[in-house]
Amino acid sequence: xxxxxxxxxxxxxxxxxxxxxxxxxxxxxxxxxxxxxxxxxxxxxxxxxxxxxxxxxxxxxxxxxxxxxxxxxxxxxxxxxxxxxxxxxxxxxxxxxxxxxxxxxxxxxxxxxxxxxxxxxxxxxxxxxxxxxxxxxxxxxxxxxxxxxxxxxxxxxxxxxxxxxxxxxxxxxxxxxxxxxxxxxxxxxxxxxxxxxxxxxxxxxxxxxxxxxxxxxxxxxxxxxxxxxxxxxxxxxxxxxxxxxxxxxxxxxxxxxxxxxxxxxxxxxxxxxxxxxxxxxxxxxxxxxxxxxxxxxxxxxxxxxxxxxxxxxxxxxxxxxxxxxxxxxxx
Amino acid sequence: xxxxxxxxxxxxxxxxxxxxxxxxxxxxxxxxxxxxxxxxxxxxxxxxxxxxxxxxxxxxxxxxxxxxxxxxxxxxxxxxxxxxxxxxxxxxxxxxxxxxxxxxxxxxxxxxxxxxxxxxxxxxxxxxxxxxxxxxxxxxxxxxxxxxxxxxxxxxxxxxxxxxxxxxxxxxxxxxxxxxxxxxxxxxxxxxxxxxxxxxxxxxxxxxxxxxxxxxxxxxxxxxxxxxxxxxxxxxxxxxxxxxxxxxxxxxxxxxxxxxxxxxxxxxxxxxxxxxxxxxxxxxxxxxxxxxxxxxxxxxxxxxxxxxxxxxxxxxxxxxxxxxxxxxxxxxxxxxxxxxxxxxxxxxxxxxxxxxxxxxxxxxxxxxxxxxxxxxxxxxxxxxxxxxxxxxxxxxxxxxxxxxxxxxxxxxxxxxxxxxxxxxxxxxxxxxxxxxxxxxxxxxxxxxxxxxxxxxxxxxxxxxxxxxxxxxxxxxxxxxxxxxxxxxxxxxxxxxxxxxxxxxxxxxxxxxxxxxxxxxxxxxxxxxxxxxxxxxxxxxxxxx
Numbered sequence: 001x002x003x004x005x006x007x008x009x010x011x012x013x014x015x016x017x018x019x020x021x022x023x024x025x026x027x028x029x030x031x032x033x034x035x036x037x038x039x040x041x042x043x044x045x046x047x048x049x050x051x052x053x054x055x056x057x058x059x060x061x062x063x064x065x066x067x068x069x070x071x072x073x074x075x076x077x078x079x080x081x082x083x084x085x086x087x088x089x090x091x092x093x094x095x096x097x098x099x100x101x102x103x104x105x106x107x108x109x110x111x112x113x114x115x116x117x118x119x120x121x122x123x124x125x126x127x128x129x130x131x132x133x134x135x136x137x138x139x140x141x142x143x144x145x146x147x148x149x150x151x152x153x154x155x156x157x158x159x160x161x162x163x164x165x166x167x168x169x170x171x172x173x174x175x176x177x178x179x180x181x182x183x184x185x186x187x188x189x190x191x192x193x194x195x196x197x198x199x200x201x202x203x204x205x206x207x208x209x210x211x212x213x214x215x216x217x218x219x220x221x222x223x224x225x226x227x228x229x230x231x232x233x234x235x236x237x238x239x240x241x242x243x244x245x246x247x248x249x250x251x252x253x254x255x256x257x258x259x260x261x262x263x264x265x266x267x268x269x270x271x272x273x274x275x276x277x278x279x280x281x282x283x284x285x286x287x288x289x290x291x292x293x294x295x296x297x298x299x300x301x302x303x304x305x306x307x308x309x310x311x312x313x314x315x316x317x318x319x320x321x322x323x324x325x326x327x328x329x330x331x
Numbered sequence: 332x333x334x335x336x337x338x339x340x341x342x343x344x345x346x347x348x349x350x351x352x353x354x355x356x357x358x359x360x361x362x363x364x365x366x367x368x369x370x371x372x373x374x375x376x377x378x379x380x381x382x383x384x385x386x387x388x389x390x391x392x393x394x395x396x397x398x399x400x401x402x403x404x405x406x407x408x409x410x411x412x413x414x415x416x417x418x419x420x421x422x423x424x425x426x427x428x429x430x431x432x433x434x435x436x437x438x439x440x441x442x443x444x445x446x447x448x449x450x451x452x453x454x455x456x457x458x459x460x461x462x463x464x465x466x467x468x469x470x471x472x473x474x475x476x477x478x479x480x481x482x483x484x485x486x487x488x489x490x491x492x493x494x495x496x497x498x499x500x501x502x503x504x505x506x507x508x509x510x511x512x513x514x515x516x517x518x519x520x521x522x523x524x525x526x527x528x529x530x531x532x533x534x535x536x537x538x539x540x541x542x543x544x545x546x547x548x549x550x551x552x553x554x555x556x557x558x559x560x561x562x563x564x565x566x567x568x569x570x571x572x573x574x575x576x577x578x579x580x581x582x583x584x585x586x587x588x589x590x591x592x593x594x595x596x597x598x599x600x601x602x603x604x605x606x607x608x609x610x611x612x613x614x615x616x617x618x619x620x621x622x623x624x625x626x627x628x629x630x631x632x633x634x635x636x637x638x639x640x641x642x643x644x645x646x647x648x649x650x651x652x653x654x655x656x657x658x659x660x661x662x663x664x665x666x667x668x669x670x671x672x673x674x675x676x677x678x679x680x681x682x683x684x685x686x687x688x689x690x691x692x693x694x695x696x697x698x699x700x701x702x703x704x705x706x707x708x709x710x711x712x713x714x715x716x717x718x719x720x721x722x723x724x725x726x727x728x729x730x731x732x733x734x735x736x737x738x739x740x741x742x743x744x745x746x747x748x749x750x751x752x753x754x755x756x757x758x759x760x761x762x763x764x765x766x767x768x769x770x771x772x773x774x775x776x777x778x779x780x781x782x783x784x785x786x787x788x789x790x791x792x793x794x795x796x797x798x799x800x801x802x803x804x805x806x807x808x809x810x811x812x813x814x815x816x817x818x819x820x821x822x823x824x825x826x827x828x829x830x831x832x833x834x835x836x837x838x839x840x841x842x843x844x845x846x847x848x849x850x851x852x853x854x855x856x857x858x859x860x861x862x863x864x865x866x867x868x869x870x871x872x873x874x875x
Binding site: 075083085086087 | 501505507510
């Protein structure tokens with residue numbers, strides 16, 4: 001079990017990460033999700049021992065790792081852009097972490113086979129495609145069987161279709177090998193796919209912790225909702241299960257009376273119903289339309305609709321209660 | 332449209348011919364012709380090939396000894412320099428600290444200092460009247476060589492190291508390698524091209540070392556370069572000197588060829604990172620100890636000889652003062668003129684040499700930078716040859732060859748030409764990378780904003796090139812001020828340059844203080860021209 005308690009890191013006197021607390025249970029994957037510059041890589045580097053924290057502790061099974069050199073921690077790190085040794089073959093790269101151990105050569109063959117690169121031992125790393133390099137980096141990190149595998153944007157430099165194929169493969173690999181992993185990414189879909197638990201990082205602070213389902217169904221605040229791609233943040237007044245806005249009302253059976261800020265998911269807006277607006281923009285997304293609806297007071301709602309009238313046409317719609325999430329009050 | 336192009340193209344063609352023709356003619360007459368004359372002098376007797384001077388060289392114990400000493404002191408100097416300068420290269424590549432840029436400029440000063448100044452400084456520090464007396468030992472020579480070439484290793488290896496992705500070493504650490512193993516298996520192999528480059532440059536410079544050996548080696552240590560000088564000036568054995576020059580030329584050429592073959596074979600594609608991403612502020616205690624320890628060592632090692640040179644030049648029998656400087660105005664038995672004349676001579680020659688070197692060098696650089704193909708590449712190598720040829724050989728060649736068809740040997744333009752020849756490779760090497768660094772997209776962008784080709788050249792290319800020209804001029808000026816090898820052959824007794832005057836003053840008893848004073852003046856002048864270079868340098872573009 002990896003535990004981080006009260007971790008603070010500063011750069012050149014400027015505090016950069018504040019009071020980070022997290023726990024990764026054995027055999028589970030923790031995704032660290034956040035926009036660029038939020039401190040994701042720094043967190044990984046601090047756990048790896050490559051960055052020196054000001055205060056706080058990092059421990060493995062209750063044993064503190066403060067002052068333990070990076071190479072002695074038994075952790076693996078797969079770098080963004082891979083950091084493959086350019087002067088070594090694929091085999092030598094993968095063997096680096098197990099060199100001198102009995103059965104090293106067999107281990108290399110086995111790991112390369114596992115990532116689908118059987119027979120690549122003697123190739124130079126400079127000639128590989130992006131996807132192949134990614135798999136060599138993964139094989140290299142896996143070969144020494146690290147206690148914790150950390151991955152820094154492992155698929156960040158691959159193109160979209162490759163990414164969509166590889167991320168589920170990674171998840172499957174983690175589960176099958178019961179790997180304890182910390183997975184850093186800026187892409188929420190990637191995090192949802194790969195994680196057992198996730199933390200969301202903003203400006204060096206953890207703003208939310210939970211399972212992917214928990215994070216999805218109840219974002220901790222408006223920033224998280226916005227970061228997760230929920231564009232409809234609406235201030236409402238709730239009376240007896242009905243939310244009222246200046247452009248109309250809709251049912252919110254789960255919310256208590258009073259002022260609330262709510263997220264209305266794009267999929268919660270369905271065509272035909274008591275609410276009225278005007279289509280201000282309509283973009284075809286293949287399979288559905290992304291529609292921007294302009295309401296009577298000028299505010300805008302984003303919706304996903306199977307069919308939609310053209311720009312400037314009126315639109316009648318309803319808001320399905322299951323797609324409305326109340327955000328906690330922000331202090 | 333077509334007609335316009337025709338008009339533009341024709342003058343260009345004439346300009347192109349001049350651009351290629353002038354540097355080629357300059358190199359042919361002042362480099363190839365004198366070298367050819369040396370070859371003929373040593374190998375042809377009565378129109379027949381005659382190899383006896385070579386047999387003569389190898390039959391003389393002193394000359395065999397000089398050849399052996401040349402090779403081993405160059406090897407030892409190279410290894411020592413790399414070893415001593417590597418920690419400084421590491422600190423410069425990996426840490427940011429206050430005063431780093433100033434320090435970077437300061438460590439380059441020894442490299443551009445005239446050999447005579449450095450030799451004088453070490454004579455003051457480690458000579459018979461110095462802090463420790465190392466005179467008569469090889470250590471004096473080796474330490475002076477390390478001092479000289481320290482910046483080559485720091486700049487070449489440090490520059491490369493500073494762009495090496497630090498995550499490669501971190502990746503090794505995460506795979507269980509300790510600091511030493513990560514360095515040995517990952518960093519060191521990746522540094523090899525830079526180490527080889529720096530090592531070959533140091534080897535080449537020390538292989539042809541002249542002033543340092545002549546002044547610090549006494550009668551005991553002598554290199555091929557010194558022997559060429561002695562055989563010519565002292566014993567008037569011209570065929571023997573010519574044979575030695577040929578042997579040295581073969582040595583230098585094999586080093587250059589071997590090095591470029593090595594470079595081609597070792598090319599590894601690296602993902603380099605901008606240096607500001609690699610360098611960091613020292614944070615842990617270990618970081619701070621390493622950085623301050625290395626910087627203190629560097630400052631002491633490079634600063635002490637120079638500080639002592641200045642201090643000793645100000646010492647008088649009663650305390651401190653400018654007595655030695657004032658005495659420069661009076662004539663001594665060492666020179667035919669008051670030493671102060673040498674300052675004027677050196678400055679005049681340096682101006683003329685700079686003008687020549689920049690004119691010819693920039694023309695050549697345009698050809699190398701803007702033309703592609705075999706011609707441009709061959710031209711590039713041709714231009715580098717004077718850098719690999721010893722200055723003494725060039726001076727000797729001038730003496731042998733330039734009597735005919737026009738006798739230039741007594742002309743005041745002779746020294747500027749010799750100095751320009753030595754400086755041209757530096758001008759070209761500084762300018763070419765700058766010219767090539769003008770990215771085509773910039774020109775395209777200017778063109779898309781409506782600029783004509785002429786305006787693009789004037790507004791985009793020219794400003795960058797003229798700065799490169801200024802940097803080249805600074806180098807040429809500094810090189811001319813300090814040039815000693817060729818000058819020792821060519822300077823006439825009545826018009827000594829600063830290095831020649833210092834050498835003569837060192838050779839006479841009772842004029843050591845004056846030598847120190849002149850050396851200090853020469854050091855200040857050289858430092859000033861380097862200061863100009865640092866002012867105009869942009870980024871790390873340029874190879875020196």
